[in-house]
Amino acid sequence: MLEVRNLQIRHRDTEAPLVEGASFAIRGGELFALVGESGSGKSITALAIMRLLDEGFERPTGEVWLAGREGRQELLGLPGAVMQRVRGDRIGMIFQEPMTSLNPVLTVGDQIEEVLRLHRPQMSPEQRAARTLEVLREVQLPNPEQRRDEYPHKLSGGQRQRVMIAMALVAEPDLLIADEPTTALDVTIQAEILKLIDHLREKNGMAVLLITHDFGVVASVADRVAVMREGRLVEQGECLPLLRDPQDAYTRKLIQALPENLPPLPPVPGAGRDALLQVSGLQVHFPVLKGLMRRQVDVVRAVDDVSFDLENGEVLAVVGESGCGKTTLGRAILRLIEPTGGEIRYRGESLTRMPRKPLRRLRRHLQVVFQDPASSLNPRLNVLTLLTEPMAVHGIGTDTDERIALAGRVLDQVALPEDTLWRYPHEFSGGQRQRIAIARALVLDPDVIICDEVTSALDVSVQAEVLQILGRLRAERRLAMIFITHDMGVVEYFSDRMLVMHDGRMEEIGTTAEVLANPKADYTRHLLDAVPRVSRYL
Amino acid sequence: MTEARSNPETGGRRSRSWARRVVGEVLLRWGARLGIGWIALLTLVAILAPVLATSHPLLIQTADGTWSMPFLRYLTAADVTLFGLLALALVFWRLPGRPWRRFGLWAVLGAVLAVVAWQTVSPPSLVIHEQYREAERMGEYQTVIRAPIPYSPRDYLRDYADTGLEAPREDPDRVHWFGTDDTGADVLSRMIHASRIALSIGFIATGIALGIGVILGGLMGYFSGIVDMIGMRLVEIFEAIPTLFLLLTFVAFFGRSLYLMMLIIGLTSWSGYARYVRAEFLRLRQQDFVQGAIASGLSLPSILFRHMLPNGIAPILVAASFGVASAILAEATLSFLGLGLVDDPSWGQMLNQAVQSSTFNWWMAAFPGGAIFLTVFAYNLIGEALRDAVDPHARSAARTANRDAGARPAAGAGASGATSGGVR
Numbered sequence: 036m037l038e039v040r041n042l043q044i045r046h047r048d049t050e051a052p053l054v055e056g057a058s059f060a061i062r063g064g065e066l067f068a069l070v071g072e073s074g075s076g077k078s079i080t081a082l083a084i085m086r087l088l089d090e091g092f093e094r095p096t097g098e099v100w101l102a103g104r105e106g107r108q109e110l111l112g113l114p115g116a117v118m119q120r121v122r123g124d125r126i127g128m129i130f131q132e133p134m135t136s137l138n139p140v141l142t143v144g145d146q147i148e149e150v151l152r153l154h155r156p157q158m159s160p161e162q163r164a165a166r167t168l169e170v171l172r173e174v175q176l177p178n179p180e181q182r183r184d185e186y187p188h189k190l191s192g193g194q195r196q197r198v199m200i201a202m203a204l205v206a207e208p209d210l211l212i213a214d215e216p217t218t219a220l221d222v223t224i225q226a227e228i229l230k231l232i233d234h235l236r237e238k239n240g241m242a243v244l245l246i247t248h249d250f251g252v253v254a255s256v257a258d259r260v261a262v263m264r265e266g267r268l269v270e271q272g273e274c275l276p277l278l279r280d281p282q283d284a285y286t287r288k289l290i291q292a293l294p295e296n297l298p299p300l301p302p303v304p305g306a307g308r309d310a311l312l313q314v315s316g317l318q319v320h321f322p323v324l325k326g327l328m329r330r331q332v333d334v335v336r337a338v339d340d341v342s343f344d345l346e347n348g349e350v351l352a353v354v355g356e357s358g359c360g361k362t363t364l365g366r367a368i369l370r371l372i373e374p375t376g377g378e379i380r381y382r383g384e385s386l387t388r389m390p391r392k393p394l395r396r397l398r399r400h401l402q403v404v405f406q407d408p409a410s411s412l413n414p415r416l417n418v419l420t421l422l423t424e425p426m427a428v429h430g431i432g433t434d435t436d437e438r439i440a441l442a443g444r445v446l447d448q449v450a451l452p453e454d455t456l457w458r459y460p461h462e463f464s465g466g467q468r469q470r471i472a473i474a475r476a477l478v479l480d481p482d483v484i485i486c487d488e489v490t491s492a493l494d495v496s497v498q499a500e501v502l503q504i505l506g507r508l509r510a511e512r513r514l515a516m517i518f519i520t521h522d523m524g525v526v527e528y529f530s531d532r533m534l535v536m537h538d539g540r541m542e543e544i545g546t547t548a549e550v551l552a553n554p555k556a557d558y559t560r561h562l563l564d565a566v567p568r569v570s571r572y573l
Numbered sequence: 574m575t576e577a578r579s580n581p582e583t584g585g586r587r588s589r590s591w592a593r594r595v596v597g598e599v600l601l602r603w604g605a606r607l608g609i610g611w612i613a614l615l616t617l618v619a620i621l622a623p624v625l626a627t628s629h630p631l632l633i634q635t636a637d638g639t640w641s642m643p644f645l646r647y648l649t650a651a652d653v654t655l656f657g658l659l660a661l662a663l664v665f666w667r668l669p670g671r672p673w674r675r676f677g678l679w680a681v682l683g684a685v686l687a688v689v690a691w692q693t694v695s696p697p698s699l700v701i702h703e704q705y706r707e708a709e710r711m712g713e714y715q716t717v718i719r720a721p722i723p724y725s726p727r728d729y730l731r732d733y734a735d736t737g738l739e740a741p742r743e744d745p746d747r748v749h750w751f752g753t754d755d756t757g758a759d760v761l762s763r764m765i766h767a768s769r770i771a772l773s774i775g776f777i778a779t780g781i782a783l784g785i786g787v788i789l790g791g792l793m794g795y796f797s798g799i800v801d802m803i804g805m806r807l808v809e810i811f812e813a814i815p816t817l818f819l820l821l822t823f824v825a826f827f828g829r830s831l832y833l834m835m836l837i838i839g840l841t842s843w844s845g846y847a848r849y850v851r852a853e854f855l856r857l858r859q860q861d862f863v864q865g866a867i868a869s870g871l872s873l874p875s876i877l878f879r880h881m882l883p884n885g886i887a888p889i890l891v892a893a894s895f896g897v898a899s900a901i902l903a904e905a906t907l908s909f910l911g912l913g914l915v916d917d918p919s920w921g922q923m924l925n926q927a928v929q930s931s932t933f934n935w936w937m938a939a940f941p942g943g944a945i946f947l948t949v950f951a952y953n954l955i956g957e958a959l960r961d962a963v964d965p966h967a968r969s970a971a972r973t974a975n976r977d978a979g980a981r982p983a984a985g986a987g988a989s990g991a992t993s994g995g996v997r
Binding site for chain 1: 591592860861862864865866867868869870871872875879880883884
């Protein structure tokens with residue numbers, strides 16, 4: 036159906052080509068996955084096939100042949116007007132971010148019909164409306180008659196992604212390009228969307244080019260796979276044989292970096308001797324204000340009645356889908372958000388109603404590392420200042436020289452060179468920045484670190500590095516961690532106990548092995564089923 | 574460890590701070606370079622105005638052989654202070670030490686100088702411009718060194734001829750590069766002295782507005798809630814006041830004063846800055862690094878001024894550079910309407926004279942008009958470049974980042990090599 040031969044893409048500002056000599060073919064009815072880490076050139080390849088690269092790029096060289104009901108065509112050489120008819124008509128495309136890829140001022144139905152008006156001008160308005168309804172039904176959007184006349188903001192992320200798929204499919208294309216279609220979605224919704232794409236592929240017999248970084252997704256739906264690294268296809272072949280027995284060193288490294296394949300963590304000496312943190316009946320309610328007088332009409336129960344103990348050296352994973360309150364829980368424990376009810380005790384001392392001054396002294400024992408390494412470090416200060424300022428506030432180290440020495444030692448522990456101190460955050464990659472953020476938490480020599488999705492924004496190989504550094508630190512310093520995440524592989528690899536949250540409530544808590552082996556709550560079971568795991572398919 | 578502790582100032586490894594990067598980015602653009610060049614030239618001309626354009630000779634040697642510098646007697650306290658500040662700035666520029674400390678010392682010394690100057694300097698109130706020219710004609714001096722433009726701004730041609738108006742370079746005996754106005758005063762000289770007003774009203778009015786805006790906006794953004802509510806209502810009230818009409822009213826009631834003008838322009842234009850700062854602080858409060866700073870137990874002043882303000886200052890500086898331009902325009906407008914200063918020349922007032930003149934004399938309109946245009950344009954160019962430089966999405970910024978990354982491959986490779994070694 037689609038054949039790409041020796042595709043080469045260059046950007047005007049960089050010397051090395053971004054995609055070099057990529058060749059692959061997708062058969063009709065086949066789901067072809069293009070896998071790679073961020074920056075490997077997989078999205079650019081898709082955009083080049085659609086001829087949607089912006090002006091900063093040079094015209095791609097090579098050949099892109101599209102076969103189908105209108106015969107074989109070479110896309111790179113087509114005139115712009117003809118190409119416009121190919122887009123949307125013969126190739127449909129869905130993007131990663133469903134929140135921004137729909138136009139907020141047009142109704143869902145209008146946006147789908149617009150595709151038809153363009154590509155099926157012979158259809159009457161009634162036919163178009165009927166086809167729109169049909170395709171909305173096809174993507175299993177609940178209440179399609181009503182949804183058709185609604186605006187995108189009324190739909191959830193998963194529903195918007197369904198609308199995007201409907202838009203891509205309404206003209207019955209020969210090829211669907213899906214660029215990370217589920218990355219921004221929760222696992223349970225991801226499972227539904229993947230199932231839907233797979234189902235529609237079988238029904239319509241179209242080819243699908245799926246771009247993803249997630250080997251679990253690849254293993255669960257792809258027929259064939261190509262692995263991309265720095266613009267080159269290092270390996271391609273049938274999906275399961277390739278994953279089982281990768282031939283290329285890079286593919287092997289990627290698969291070995293999956294949490295389930297990582298070497299076991301070092302044991303923690305003297306873990307679990309004393310209870311560090313006791314959380315009982317914690318509640319965080321946000322008032323819903325309405326009207327001119329800002330009267331409180333309702334509350335949002337972001338965290339409702341959560342209780343657990345944390346012992347030293349222990350890792351407690353807090354698991355749940357987006358919006359379940361796991362981040363709010365983490366921030367409430369640190370009192371970055373004021374809890375509305377319940378109690379938090381650190382070594383027997385209640386934090387909940389502690390005045391600001393003593394709380395500031397206590398903060399050195401409870402530290403936090405955030406999800407997004409791009410925003411968690413102050414871009415205006417160099418690493419030295421970032422690390423030594425908290426030390427000075429808490430009276431660690433007697434003078435600047437001693438603090439610099441301490442900071443250097445901590446950087447060494449997170450495997451960063453010492454000259455890091457004199458640089459600014461923007462000079463580092465995401466993984467390096469995340470390690471700086473960990474170092475900032477460590478300089479205060481805390482007992483507890485709250486890790487809020489620390490590996491979610493990272494590539495799988497970088498994630499492996501960060502996890503191993505955290506594991507080693509935990510063994511060396513007997514650190515306790517609250518590990519907030521949605522990634523079950525990480526949970527299984529890294530945590531001793533896990534707490535499952537749903538809609539602000541605690542569904543289940545227990546040792547990780549036990550919960551994963553036989554979940555008690557229905558929700559946990561539902562969640563675990565939805566997680567695509569490579570190991571399940573091999 | 575000792576290596577890391579070794580003096581960071583001398584180590585080539587130390588990387589550029591954000592402020593330096595922005596300045597570098599701004600200077601990459603030719604528009605900004607032109608703008609900054611023009612403003613710098615204008616500043617220099619404004620400070621040195623009494624030397625560049627004066628009727629009094631800079632240096633004379635009388636018949637009996639004594640040397641003297643007559644123009645010194647006519648310097649005002651403001652002139653002395655400005656000269657002193659310029660000299661001090663040149664000295665401190667070369668002096669080693671931290672920039673902020675040097676700047677502070679410079680400001681303190683400048684303030685002391687200003688107080689002393691205002692106490693001691695008193696130029697004669699009656700100025701006879703013709704006095705030295707007369708003496709020169711009589712052959713009283715052996716040597717005379719005159720200023721490049723040998724006419725004071727208020728050196729009217731009463732003692733010289735009846736008709737004042739002269740086109741540029743009309744009379745070979747008295748060369749006026751930009752011609753003269755109705756009263757016979759040299760246009761170029763008046764423009765040079767007027768540049769002081771243009772520059773000072775821009776800087777001071779915007780400074781007042783910036784100070785109020787940053788403080789109020791910062792408080793509104795950080796504390797939000799009821800403080801924000803009251804603050805925003807205040808902002809709305811001030812936004813409803815039309816600056817020009819307020820200025821007209823005040824001029825009508827309290828007479829004409831440059832300082833009053835600065836104050837009113839400053840007091841009515843802070844609301845835009847306050848909105849900017851408020852929005853930035855609201856956004857920054859939610860940022861992870863601010864939350865991280867709170868979680869590290871840092872104090873409120875440190876969070877506000879070290880972690881939040883430097884991150885939010887960029888859009889305000891951009892707005893401020895446009896604000897300077899609009900303040901200059903406001904003063905020019907007012908002077909053009911004939912409500913500006915009476916005694917001291919300003920560019921707007923010179924335009925007004927051009928209009929009031931019985932015949933249309935192009936040099937009276939073109940030169941001051943061009944100066945207003947160039948100055949406002951220069952500030953706009955600087956603002957534009959600053960906006961591009963602080964905007965991470967700007968194309969040229971990305972290009973520079975690429976070049977930076979390309980220039981430092983060794984450091985990056987070393988770092989990543991070390992890290993992968995540590996993990997394996």
